[in-house]
Amino acid sequence: MEHRVYSLPKKRMGELFGLISSSRQLFLPMEKGGQFQFSRVDEHTDLEGVSLDRLLTAGSAKELFFPQTQQIAAFRRRGKEIELTSAETLTSAFVAFGVRACDARSLEVLDRAFLGTPRDTMYEEKRSKGTVVTLACNEPEETCFCSVFSIDAASPKGDVETWIAGDTLYWRPGSEKGAELTQELDALLDPCSEEEPEGLIQLKQQIRSIIGKLPLGRLSLEQFRPEALQELFDDPAWQKLSEPCIGCGTCTFVCPTCQCFDIRDFDTGEGVQRFRCWDSCMYSDFTTMAHGNPRTSQVERFRQRFMHKLVYYPANHDGLYSCAGCGRCVSKCPNSMNMVKVMKTLGGAQHV
Amino acid sequence: MHNSSCTVKETARKILESGQAERLLGWEQDSSGYNHAPAVFKSAGELDRFIYDRFCGSNLSKLLARLREAEGRTAVLLKACDRESFNLLVREHRIDPEQVHRVDIECSGMVDIEKLRNKGIKGIREITESGDELHISTLYGEKRCRSEEVLLEKCLSCPAVSSADAFDAVGQMEERSSLERYEFWKEALSTCIRCNACRNSCPVCTCEQCIFDNPRSGTAGKASADFFEDQHFHLVRVFHAAGRCTDCGECTRVCPQGIPLYLLNRKVIKDINELYGELSLEDKELGKGALTSFSFQDAHPDIIRKRTGDQ
Ligand code: SF4
Ligand code: SF4
Ligand code: SF4
Ligand code: SF4
Numbered sequence: 001m002e003h004r005v006y007s008l009p010k011k012r013m014g015e016l017f018g019l020i021s022s023s024r025q026l027f028l029p030m031e032k033g034g035q036f037q038f039s040r041v042d043e044h045t046d047l048e049g050v051s052l053d054r055l056l057t058a059g060s061a062k063e064l065f066f067p068q069t070q071q072i073a074a075f076r077r078r079g080k081e082i083e084l085t086s087a088e089t090l091t092s093a094f095v096a097f098g099v100r101a102c103d104a105r106s107l108e109v110l111d112r113a114f115l116g117t118p119r120d121t122m123y124e125e126k127r128s129k130g131t132v133v134t135l136a137c138n139e140p141e142e143t144c145f146c147s148v149f150s151i152d153a154a155s156p157k158g159d160v161e162t163w164i165a166g167d168t169l170y171w172r173p174g175s176e177k178g179a180e181l182t183q184e185l186d187a188l189l190d191p192c193s194e195e196e197p198e199g200l201i202q203l204k205q206q207i208r209s210i211i212g213k214l215p216l217g218r219l220s221l222e223q224f225r226p227e228a229l230q231e232l233f234d235d236p237a238w239q240k241l242s243e244p245c246i247g248c249g250t251c252t253f254v255c256p257t258c259q260c261f262d263i264r265d266f267d268t269g270e271g272v273q274r275f276r277c278w279d280s281c282m283y284s285d286f287t288t289m290a291h292g293n294p295r296t297s298q299v300e301r302f303r304q305r306f307m308h309k310l311v312y313y314p315a316n317h318d319g320l321y322s323c324a325g326c327g328r329c330v331s332k333c334p335n336s337m338n339m340v341k342v343m344k345t346l347g348g349a350q351h352v
Numbered sequence: 353m354h355n356s357s358c359t360v361k362e363t364a365r366k367i368l369e370s371g372q373a374e375r376l377l378g379w380e381q382d383s384s385g386y387n388h389a390p391a392v393f394k395s396a397g398e399l400d401r402f403i404y405d406r407f408c409g410s411n412l413s414k415l416l417a418r419l420r421e422a423e424g425r426t427a428v429l430l431k432a433c434d435r436e437s438f439n440l441l442v443r444e445h446r447i448d449p450e451q452v453h454r455v456d457i458e459c460s461g462m463v464d465i466e467k468l469r470n471k472g473i474k475g476i477r478e479i480t481e482s483g484d485e486l487h488i489s490t491l492y493g494e495k496r497c498r499s500e501e502v503l504l505e506k507c508l509s510c511p512a513v514s515s516a517d518a519f520d521a522v523g524q525m526e527e528r529s530s531l532e533r534y535e536f537w538k539e540a541l542s543t544c545i546r547c548n549a550c551r552n553s554c555p556v557c558t559c560e561q562c563i564f565d566n567p568r569s570g571t572a573g574k575a576s577a578d579f580f581e582d583q584h585f586h587l588v589r590v591f592h593a594a595g596r597c598t599d600c601g602e603c604t605r606v607c608p609q610g611i612p613l614y615l616l617n618r619k620v621i622k623d624i625n626e627l628y629g630e631l632s633l634e635d636k637e638l639g640k641g642a643l644t645s646f647s648f649q650d651a652h653p654d655i656i657r658k659r660t661g662d663q
Contacts, residue, residue, distance in 0.1 A: 034470070034610045035543060055474070058608055059545065068545060069575045139492060142384060142476050210491060215383065215477065244389045244415065248552035250608050253545045262574055277575035283548075285565050285572070331465070334553045334606035335410055336382060336389035 003173040005197060006182065006189035010167045014047050016188055017097070023184060024131075025094035027064055029057045038064055038096060052098055052164065055141050056326060060256030061103040064096050065126045066110060068253075069277045072122075072263065076271035083271075091126050095181065097133040101156030102146045102326035104134050106256030109313070109322045113259045122276075131177050134158035136207060143327030145216035145340065151324060154207035165203040216327075216340055223347045226315035233307065237345050242302035244335035249280030251329035251338065252305065257322045260286070281305050306342045360404040360429065360457050367427045368396040373453040374424030377416055379408045385478050386465055390415050404429070406481065409462035409504050411602050413437040413555045417446040427453040431462075432512040436598035437555035444596075446558050461499065461507040461514075466610065468502050505614055506601025518599065522618045541582035543609040546575050550603035550613055556593045563588075590616045595624055595642035627651040 008016060020026045021041055030039040030049045036057045041047070071087040111127070114120035134156035137144070146153055155161065159178035163170040171189055173179040182189060211217060223232070252258040262279040265272045279286055281304045286293055295301045313322035323339055330338040367373050380391035381403035388403050390410050411434045419426050430438055435456060441447040468476070468488065475491030481499065488495040500514075509518035525533060551557045551564070563569040564585060571584070590597075599621060603613040628642040628650070 032543060037543065053472075058543075058610075139474050141474055142491065210475075213491060240391075243392055246414065246549075246552040248547055248549040248606075250547040250549040250606075253547040254608055264574065267570075279574060280547075283565065284561075285567060288567065330387065332549075332608040334549045334602075335415075336387045338387075341382075341389070 003179060003182075004195070005192045005200065006171040007192050007197065008169045008171065008189055010164060010169050012188065013169055016169075016185065017041060017047065017050075018043070019185055019188060020095050020097070020181075023093075025092055027094060027096045029054065029098045038098075052135065053139075055137060055139065055144075056100060056103075056328065058328075058332075059254060060106060060326065060328065061096055061099045061132070062106055062110060062256045064094070065107065065130060066114070066123055066259070066261075069275055070122055072274045072276055074271060074273050091129045093129045093131075095131045095133060097162075098135045099132050099156070099158060100137055100326070101134060101151045101153045102144070102324035103256050104132060104156055104158045105146070105149070105151050105324040106326070107132065109257040109317075109320065109324070110259055112317050112320070131160070131181050132158040133160040133162060133178075133181075136161070136163045136203070138164065138203070138207060140207070140210055140214060141327060142215050143330040144211075144214055145219055145325035145327065147211050147214070147217050147325070148219045148221060149321050149323065149325050152208075153211060154204040163200055163203055165199040168199055170197065170200050216325075216330075219340065219343050220347045221310075221321070221343075224310040224314070224321070224343075226311060229307075229311050229315065232311060232346060233303070235346055238299050238303045241337065241342055241345055242299040244337045245282070245298055245302045246335060247282045247284065247298050247301065248334060249282045250332050250334065252280040252282055253278060254328040254332050256324055256326055256328070257309070258305075262286075281308070306339065309339065310343070357404045361399065361402055363455060364393065364402055364427070364429075365396050365399055367453060367455070368393065368399070372425070373427035375419075375422070376427040376429075377412050377419070378429050379403050379410075384476070386463070386476070392419070404457065406461070406463045406479075406486075406499070407465070409464070409506075409605055411437055411553070411555060411600050413441055413447075413600075414553060414558075414602075416452065417441050417555070417558055420447060420451065425451055425453050427455060429455050429457050431457055431459040433459075433506055433510055433598075433600050437600045440596055440598055441555060441558070444558070459510075459512060461503040461510070461512075463499065463502050464504040464605070468497065471497060471502070473497070504601060505604050505612075506599070518618055519622045521612075521615060522622050525615060525619070537583070538579050540611055541579065541586060544582050544586070544611060545609060546585065547608060549606040549608060551589060553602045553606045554589075554593070555598075555600060555602065556596045557589070586613070586616060590620055591643075593617065594620045595628075595644065597621065627655065 017026060017028065021043065026041045027038045028041050028050050029036050029052065031051050032039060036051055036054050037059060038057055038061060073084060073086045076083045110123070114123040136156055137153040140153060157174060159175045160181060161172045161174050171182070173182045260279045260281060261276045263274065263276050265274050282301050284293055286301070295304060309323040310321060314320055330340055364376050364378060368376055376393045378391060378393060379388040380401050382388050386407040388407050390412055393399055393402060412428050412430070413434055416426060416428050438447065438454065442449050463486070473488055473490060473495050476488055477491060478489045480487045484499055486497050486499050486502070488497065503513070507513050509516045551562065563571050566572055597617045597620065599614070599617055601614060607613060624642045
């Protein structure tokens with residue numbers, strides 16, 4: 001179903017945020033300690049810190065659905081009995097506003113991992129309570145390469161899609177959930193008479209023309225096919241590519257599509273709190289078994305991360321790549337090694 | 353000493369051509385113009401991808417330590433800030449100086465790309481330098497900015513570049529009450545994602561297995577659930593590095609969350625300087641570090657309370 005477009009003067013966005021946060025939790029990209037993060041907004045928040053001009057938050061929107069740590073259960077010893085409490089699921093309905101197209105795509109990638117069989121009920125809970133309001137990218141960065149994965153930053157898929165064109169915010173519901181939220185906001189949102197207002201058409205054209213000029217926009221995916229798995233796996237170039245990698249895991253923690261977690265027990269003295277936390281295939285203790293980590297060297301661990309994104313995941317998920325081209329690993333690796341260099345080198349080009 | 357970028361490359365070429373070293377650890381140029389990765393060059397022919405410019409902030413010492421099993425000599429390029437780390441690694445037997453051809457290079461400060469972005473500069477296509485100005489051509493037009501405004505934190509007090517006092521910020525922090533400091537760190541560390549970039553790029557952190565990675569240590573926290581764990585990780589690290597950290601600035605440079613880790617390290621260095629005398633790595637004897645030796649003249653632990661006035 002095609003939904004209609006609504007508009008709101010940009011200067012009234014504060015009211016919009018106020019209205020949303022009166023009935024649901026609201027998360028916005030905010031500046032915190034010089035970095036940009038999705039942060040909870042309530043009536044006390046100074047909206048000065050909201051940053052919709054800055055393209056990407058340091059961590060991705062995945063954190064709202066798959067937090068870095070999440071409690072699973074608690075065990076407590078009482079005499080000879082062990083009492084077990086499963087973690088309460090207290091997520092209230094929430095809205096994530098300002099999610100970029102790449103982060104929105106990453107949720108699709110996570111959905112396939114967590115909502116298949118078996119279903120991850122903790123993720124499912126957050127996903128069902130969260131409404132994703134995307135925002136088109138007026139000024140993409142040189143590190144962006146979403147278009148390589150057929151993501152359209154000018155029309156970012158979400159429960160609601162929004163655009164800021166000059167002094168106007170355009171708003172278009174994209175799902176039932178989005179339509180529901182729109183209804184709650186009808187005191188503010190003004191339905192547009194045209195199917196697609198002129199200002200919006202122009203903005204989209206403008207964005208697509210910038211995307212066309214992005215330096216990383218023409219990376220080739222041709223080489224990354226399931227049939228090429230063995231050949232890519234055996235490529236001697238991994239050795240050289242992994243040389244600067246110090247196995248810190250930064251790339252995996254800032255990545256919106258990285259989905260691995262570990263389950264740990266925290267000894268409280270009287271019992272145990274069981275929680276899950278993000279894990280990284282770049283770590284030496286990842287998937288440790290009785291004999292240790294099955295990948296004994298950094299080159300194997302490094303290869304795993306990229307093979308998973310470019311070959312294994314698409315092979316298992318109808319060709320959907322599990323990189324969204326957000327460029328976070330490009331800007332955050334301490335030693336400047338990243339997805340783009342891997343794609344250029346294995347895709348046949350040198351990474352200069 | 354070698355002065356400009358060209359001469360550094362020339363030096364690299366001579367070393368590889370003459371066989372003074374089997375390989376050279378330097379930086380490989382990236383098409384972005386700034387995202388240069390450390391790389392090993394095995395022959396002069398590979399050097400067309402070599403680069404040394406304003407964007408070679410990474411300290412190569414740590415990678416050098418990883419090459420210690422490699423056959424033959426390795427040449428390494430060391431900026432002023434990297435040399436102390438190199439000395440430390442030699443002192444701690446992580447690097448065999450006999451196996452290394454060390455080349456000290458000059459540096460006029462490295463640019464922090466995050467600082468450029470924080471100035472609102474987006475879509476960087478090319479960065480050139482003229483005089484003390486950077487000319488940045490972007491997808492959104494031409495921008496200019498004075499290079500000294502966007503240098504890495506570590507360069508701001510590097511004697512090779514500036515005359516600022518590295519301990520100024522620590523001094524200001526000391527002026528605050530302990531409660532204020534507590535609040536400051538609680539806020540600052542709350543964004544830590546425990547990605548380990550600070551630890552893994554730190555030339556001091558060369559343990560074969562860190563206690564934070566050891567599932568049997570009881571302290572292996574993969575994530576920090578609360579402020580206690582944030583503090584635990586960072587304070588253990590800063591104390592383990594005490595008397596060994598040379599303020600090379602890597603941790604601060606690499607932190608994806610922009611946490612001012614240098615304040616912690618410099619506080620410890622400042623205290624050591626004041627209580628045990630200036631840190632020196634020239635002393636080749638291993639046991640002589642501030643926290644690895646003891647004498648009756650050493651400061652009494654009580655000093656903490658005396659200095660802060662806290663009870
Ligand atoms: S961020 Fe870079 S150095 Fe760290 S694990 Fe990833 S590729 Fe390796
Ligand atoms: S691999 Fe890199 S570019 Fe791709 S989604 Fe992850 S962080 Fe973004
Ligand atoms: S990668 Fe694409 S969607 Fe993501 S921020 Fe850049 S332009 Fe926007
Ligand atoms: S680099 Fe920064 S975010 Fe990562 S563990 Fe260190 S302080 Fe935390």
